[in-house]
Amino acid sequence: MPDYNALINFLLKPLLxxxxxxxxxxxSSKSDRIWVRVAFAPEDRGIVFGKGGRTVQAIRTVVMATAQEAGQNVRFEVFDPTPNVDRDEHQAPPTEIGDRPRIQVEKPKRRGVIQ
Structure with missing residues (x-):
């Protein structure tokens, strides 16, 4: 059986x-099914997930390939120990699906045409 703990520490610790x-x-279950759950500080969430989730998907691929080589099935999950902490206190949650916070942007001044 692969040492998943060492593998995940090797892959994640340098990023955090x-x-x-x-x-x-x-x-683990009797049928060679293994669930791996990872938790880390909320400040590291963006680094671990990466742009578009590419970093966490690459880590998931390496873990799954290691398990497949050993003849096992693995499910890799990111566990959030503090699910409500990552929300900003100054920003209210959207009340409806289409309701997003609006940003006030100053319109650029129109320049006169030089002839």
Whole structure:
């Protein structure tokens, strides 16, 4: 059986600003199905997920390829230990689906035409 804890520490710790907050939990079943749950500091969320989720998808691919080589099935999940902390206090949540916060932008001044 692969050492998933060492693999995930190897892949994630260099990315994190707070590597001591990294938690890796495992759960396995009798049918070689393994659930790997990872938790880290909320400040590191953007770094771990990457642009468009590419970084976390690459980590998931490496973990799944390692499991496939060992003849196992793995489900890799990111666990958020504080689900309500990442919301800004000064920004109210949207009340309806189409209701987004609006940003006030000053319109540019129109320049006169030089002839």
């Amino acid at each position: 600003r707070h590597p001591d907050a990294l938690r890796v939990d495992f759960e």
